Amino acid sequence: MHSVGICGSDVHYWQNGRIGDFVLRKPMVLGHEAAGTVVKLGSAVKHLQIGDRVAIEPGVPRDVDEFFKNGRYNLSPSIFFCATPPDDGNLSRYYTHNANFCYKLPDNLTFEEGALIEPLSVGIHACRRAGVTLGSVVLVCGAGTIGLVSLLVAKAMGASKVVITDLSQERLSLAKQLGADFILTITKEDSPQTLAKSVSDLLGTPPGMTIECTGVESSIQTAIYATQSGGVVVLVGLGKEMATIPLVNAAVREVDIRGVFRYCNTWPMAIAMLSSGKLNVKPLVTHRFPLEQALQAFETTKQGSGIKVMLKCDKNDQNP
Amino acid sequence: MDEDNLAVVLHAQKDLRLEQRPVPEPGPNDVLLRMHSVGICGSDVHYWQNGRIGDFVLRKPMVLGHEAAGTVVKLGSAVKHLQIGDRVAIEPGVPRDVDEFFKNGRYNLSPSIFFCATPPDDGNLSRYYTHNANFCYKLPDNLTFEEGALIEPLSVGIHACRRAGVTLGSVVLVCGAGTIGLVSLLVAKAMGASKVVITDLSQERLSLAKQLGADFILTITKEDSPQTLAKSVSDLLGTPPGMTIECTGVESSIQTAIYATQSGGVVVLVGLGKEMATIPLVNAAVREVDIRGVFRYCNTWPMAIAMLSSGKLNVKPLVTHRFPLEQALQAFETTKQGSGIKVMLKCDKNDQNP
Numbered sequence: 135m136h137s138v139g140i141c142g143s144d145v146h147y148w149q150n151g152r153i154g155d156f157v158l159r160k161p162m163v164l165g166h167e168a169a170g171t172v173v174k175l176g177s178a179v180k181h182l183q184i185g186d187r188v189a190i191e192p193g194v195p196r197d198v199d200e201f202f203k204n205g206r207y208n209l210s211p212s213i214f215f216c217a218t219p220p221d222d223g224n225l226s227r228y229y230t231h232n233a234n235f236c237y238k239l240p241d242n243l244t245f246e247e248g249a250l251i252e253p254l255s256v257g258i259h260a261c262r263r264a265g266v267t268l269g270s271v272v273l274v275c276g277a278g279t280i281g282l283v284s285l286l287v288a289k290a291m292g293a294s295k296v297v298i299t300d301l302s303q304e305r306l307s308l309a310k311q312l313g314a315d316f317i318l319t320i321t322k323e324d325s326p327q328t329l330a331k332s333v334s335d336l337l338g339t340p341p342g343m344t345i346e347c348t349g350v351e352s353s354i355q356t357a358i359y360a361t362q363s364g365g366v367v368v369l370v371g372l373g374k375e376m377a378t379i380p381l382v383n384a385a386v387r388e389v390d391i392r393g394v395f396r397y398c399n400t401w402p403m404a405i406a407m408l409s410s411g412k413l414n415v416k417p418l419v420t421h422r423f424p425l426e427q428a429l430q431a432f433e434t435t436k437q438g439s440g441i442k443v444m445l446k447c448d449k450n451d452q453n454p
Numbered sequence: 455m456d457e458d459n460l461a462v463v464l465h466a467q468k469d470l471r472l473e474q475r476p477v478p479e480p481g482p483n484d485v486l487l488r489m490h491s492v493g494i495c496g497s498d499v500h501y502w503q504n505g506r507i508g509d510f511v512l513r514k515p516m517v518l519g520h521e522a523a524g525t526v527v528k529l530g531s532a533v534k535h536l537q538i539g540d541r542v543a544i545e546p547g548v549p550r551d552v553d554e555f556f557k558n559g560r561y562n563l564s565p566s567i568f569f570c571a572t573p574p575d576d577g578n579l580s581r582y583y584t585h586n587a588n589f590c591y592k593l594p595d596n597l598t599f600e601e602g603a604l605i606e607p608l609s610v611g612i613h614a615c616r617r618a619g620v621t622l623g624s625v626v627l628v629c630g631a632g633t634i635g636l637v638s639l640l641v642a643k644a645m646g647a648s649k650v651v652i653t654d655l656s657q658e659r660l661s662l663a664k665q666l667g668a669d670f671i672l673t674i675t676k677e678d679s680p681q682t683l684a685k686s687v688s689d690l691l692g693t694p695p696g697m698t699i700e701c702t703g704v705e706s707s708i709q710t711a712i713y714a715t716q717s718g719g720v721v722v723l724v725g726l727g728k729e730m731a732t733i734p735l736v737n738a739a740v741r742e743v744d745i746r747g748v749f750r751y752c753n754t755w756p757m758a759i760a761m762l763s764s765g766k767l768n769v770k771p772l773v774t775h776r777f778p779l780e781q782a783l784q785a786f787e788t789t790k791q792g793s794g795i796k797v798m799l800k801c802d803k804n805d806q807n808p
Contacts, residue, residue, distance in 0.1 A: 154740070201718065209717045209742060263742075354735070363563045363749075364555065369739040381708070381731035385723040385747025386508070388563060388617075393739025395717075 135447040136187075136245040137454070138225050139167035139253065139419075140435045142279075144217060148432060158219045165225025165445070166192035166216035169239065169248030179233040188236040189248035190224060191255075191401050192216035208259075208398040215396070227425065227447050237401045240409040246444055246454040250415040251404040253442070256370060257283030258404060259397035261291055264343040264368040268292035271340075273333055273360055274314075276347035277305040279441050280370055282312055282418060284345045289313045290413050295337050299329070299353075308441070312417060326352055326380075330359035341365070349373035355380055363387035370394050416454070418442045424452060461580035462782045462799075465515045467505030472782055475517070478584045479528075485536055485587045486528035487544070489801040490599040491808070492579045493521035493607065493773075494789045496633075498571060502786060512573045519579025519799070520546035520570035523593065523602030533587040542590040543602035544578060545609075545755050546570035562613075562752040569750070581779065581801050591755045594763040600798055600808040604769040605758040607796070610724060611637030612758060613751035615645055618697040618722040622646035625694075627687055627714055628668075630701035631659040633795050634724055636666055636772060638699045643667045644767050649691055653683075653707075662795070666771060680706055680734075684713035695719070703727035709734055717741035724748050770808075772796045778806060 143153060144164045151158045172186045182188065194214045195202045201210040214232075217223030224231070239248045261284060266272060270293040274281050277300035288296050297316035298309045306317040316336045320329060333356075334340045340362040346354055349371030357367045358380050367389060384391055407413040420440030423431035425447045435443045446452045461475045480486045497507060498518045505512045526540045536542065548568045549556045555564040568586075571577030578585070593602045615638060620626060624647040628635050631654035642650050651670035652663045660671040670690045674683060687710075688694045694716040700708055703725030711721045712734050721743060738745060761767040774794030777785035779801045789797045800806045 154736070204718075206718050206742070211717075363565075364558075364560050369735070372736050372739065375734060375736050376732050377735035378730050378732045379735065380729060381723070381733065381745075381747075382508070382726050382729050384745070385726065386749045388560070388747055388749050390747075391735075391738070391745040393735075393742055393744075395740045395742050 135168060135170040135224055135227055135229055136451065137169055137249045138165045138445045138447060139249050140165070140431060140443045140445065141167055141253070144223075145432065145436050147217070147219075149436070156219050160220060162217065162219055163222040163224070163226055164217045165223035167249050167252035168192070168216075168224040168229075169245040170224075170229065170447070172236070176233060182233055182236060182238065187239045187245065187248070189239055189251045189401060189405070190216075190231055191235040191237065192224070192252065193396055194232045194235045206398055208396045225425075225428070225445060225447070237405055240405065243405070243408055244454045246419055247408050247415060249444065250418060250442065251401055251408070253279050254283045254287070254404050254413070254415055255397040255400035256280055256394070257287040258400040260284050260345050260368050260370050260394050261287045263392050263394055264345055264366045266291045266293055266343060269294050271337055271342050272296045273341040273344040273357065274298040274347060275344065275353045275357055276300060276371060277302065277309045278347065279418060281345075281347040282309060282441065283415070284347060284370070285309060285314055286312060286413055286415065288345070290407055297333055297336055297341070299333070308417065322352075326355035327359050329356045333360045343368065345370060347371045351377050351379070358384045358389060358391070361389045363389065366390045366392060368392050368394060419444050419454070422446060422452075458803075459580055459582045460779055461517050462519065462779070463515050463517050464502055464512060466512065468503060470502050470518075470783060470786060472780065475580060477582045480530040480584045482530045482532040483586055483588065484530040484584045485526045485533055485542075485590055486582060486584050487524035487542065487590070488527045489522060489524040489578060489581055489583055490805065491523055491603045492519045492799045492801060493603050494519070494785060494797045494799065495521055495607070498577075499786065499790050501571070501573075503790070510573050514574060516571065516573055517576040517578070517580055518571045519577035521603050521606035522546075522570075522578040522583075523599040524583065524801070526590070530587060536587055536590060536592065541593040541599065541602070543593055543605045543755060543759065544570075544585055545589040545591065546578070546606065547750055548586045548589045560752055562750045579779070579782070579799060579801070581803075591759055594759065597759070597762055598808045600773055601762050601769060603798065604772060604796065605755055605762070607633050608637045608641070608758050608767070608769055609751040609754035610634055610748070611641040612754040614638050614699050614722050614724050614748050615641045617746050617748055618699055618720050620645045620647055620697060623648050625691055625696050626650045627695040627698040627711065628652040628701060629698065629707045629711055630654055630725060631656065631663045632701065633772060635699075635701040636663060636795065637769070638701060638724070639663060639668055640666055640767055640769065642699070644761055651687055651690055651695070653687070662771070676706075680709035681713050683710045687714045697722065699724060701725045705731050705733070712738045712743060712745070715743045717743065720744045720746055722746050722748060773798050773808070776800060776806075
């Protein structure tokens with residue numbers, strides 16, 4: 135292994151021992167945002183060579199069920215997933231993985247870009263589920279890693295205008311650098327309906343789709359009020375089990391509400407876009423730690439400073 | 455023609471009157487219709503009892519009725535595709551502006567759309583009524599006027615099933631066996647659904663559902679927990695449904711719909727309930743169960759006419775009561791009491807047939 139990013143879910147398992155129905159019952163290796171080098175091949179592996187630099191797709195379906203056959207393998211109930219109990223992750227010096235879910239990196243991509251494909255995939259899947267396309271007008275709620283990758287992908291997919299909101303002006307400055315057409319600093323006291331109007335005024339029109347990346351109930355309400363009739367609200371952020379939302383408003387305006395569960399079929403697209411230079415995720419890495427300093431790295435991530443913290447797992451190569 | 459244009463007019467909340475109105479003249483793109491059969495919808499009753507639905511507020515007297523069929527008696531100067539004597543079904547929603555919604559085929563969402571019996575637009579519960587000819591569809595000889603009028607509620611079912619993605623082999627849950635649940639059931643089966651289960655509090659409504667083709671019926675009570683019900687549905691069907699069409703608007707039923715639906719599936723909300731609803735949103739989100747509402751319908755009349763005319767859909771059993779137009783107040787009282795399914799008002803003094 136070479137570079138592994140720390141995800142909010144890794145921190146959540148560390149602090150809470152569970153996420154929803156996924157409960158830690160035995161020791162588990164963390165990490166699922168990773169890239170490394172092939173050093174040994176299984177006997178049936180044909181498409182990779184020793185020395186190939188690869189990005190790892192952490193979700194590997196175990197059964198060829200109807201979800202898998204229909205291309206939505208992310209929903210397959212028996213899927214293996216790095217660092218989701220009871221499956222081990224890849225935050226280690228060595229790790230084995232199904233070769234069909236390891237993707238060779240072009241020479242012009244770093245290992246860190248390879249590792250960033252995992253969070254980027256969340257953005258790709260969200261934008262696909264939202265129907266973002268050429269000319270789209272998009273609202274992104276939240277400017278953390280997920281909001282930022284959603285912004286990057288939306289612009290790459292041809293969105294004409296993307297507005298991104300957050301409580302933090304600092305995060306929004308990075309969003310502006312990464313291509314946001316508009317940024318909007320909000321406060322916890324803002325009413326969802328008022329915010330929805332501010333968004334529409336900024337954009338000149340209600341957004342056709344909203345990608346909600348915070349999971350905060352009031353933000354989900356804002357997303358619904360803001361979105362154009364006939365549009366889509368994609369829920370990436372996860373919040374309370376039971377949420378109170380303006381459901382009739384969404385229903386009578388045919389604003390669809392679509393959640394996402396991880397992603398599927400994103401690595402090839404991500405590699406192509408990164409390699410062509412159309413997407414640049416390098417600014418997302420704000421901290422680096424050698425693997426031996428993992429505990430410090432986790433503390434840093436937990437404090438919420440910066441965006442993506444990378445762990446460097448190769449003693450002989452600490453480069454990006 | 456006759457100057458008697460008796461109409462059912464809502465003057466204010468709980469103030470419904472039968473009164474004469476002038477016979478209207480058709481504009482260049484309109485036709486004048488001699489109305490024959492008009493069904494009463496729950497929304498008509500709601501305006502009568504409450505004076506409003508959401509942001510649509512009655513501010514001046516309004517003719518009710520939007521589920522209708524009649525005969526063309528006069529043509530606007532620019533009308534080409536209809537003749538005097540043609541029997542037509544009326545699509546009540548007529549867009550006024552060629553906006554982006556209209557151009558993209560989703561004219562039901564056009565904000566300035568005209569819609570019969572939604573304030574301030576008059577409905578068609580009268581003896582004579584003019585309507586844009588492009589939204590009047592000629593009925594084949596083998597369809598009755600009442601079938602023509604039933605195309606409107608049937609359209610809600612068609613639009614709901616389309617939004618749900620019902621197709622050949624689908625496994626479907628329908629919540630609620632009132633008119634809307636029943637038309638959703640009929641359309642789902644016609645679209646090729648392999649199994650449809652329908653739920654309701656009333657065993658009586660469910661018997662009609664069984665006659666209309668439901669593969670499974672499930673009587674529920676208000677005390678049933680959504681998660682338990684979801685499991686019962688799945689057990690009955692042998693698999694979770696791929697899509698659920700929620701026709702009650704009741705919060706606990708919406709929760710059941712979410713819990714019951716297969717991952718990657720769709721819950722379509724037809725029934726409207728409280729403005730703010732508390733639902734298991736994370737459960738829907740992490741299983742990619744999409745939540746899609748419907749607002750009326752679009753592009754449904756041609757499909758409905760084809761299916762009814764071919765005999766693949768039979769909506770005749772939905773009509774349980776008939777009243778002549780002069781007895782409209784009684785008809786509304788009957789509808790309000792909730793007995794039966796569809797109450798028809800017969801507007802043609804000389805033809806009270808179906």
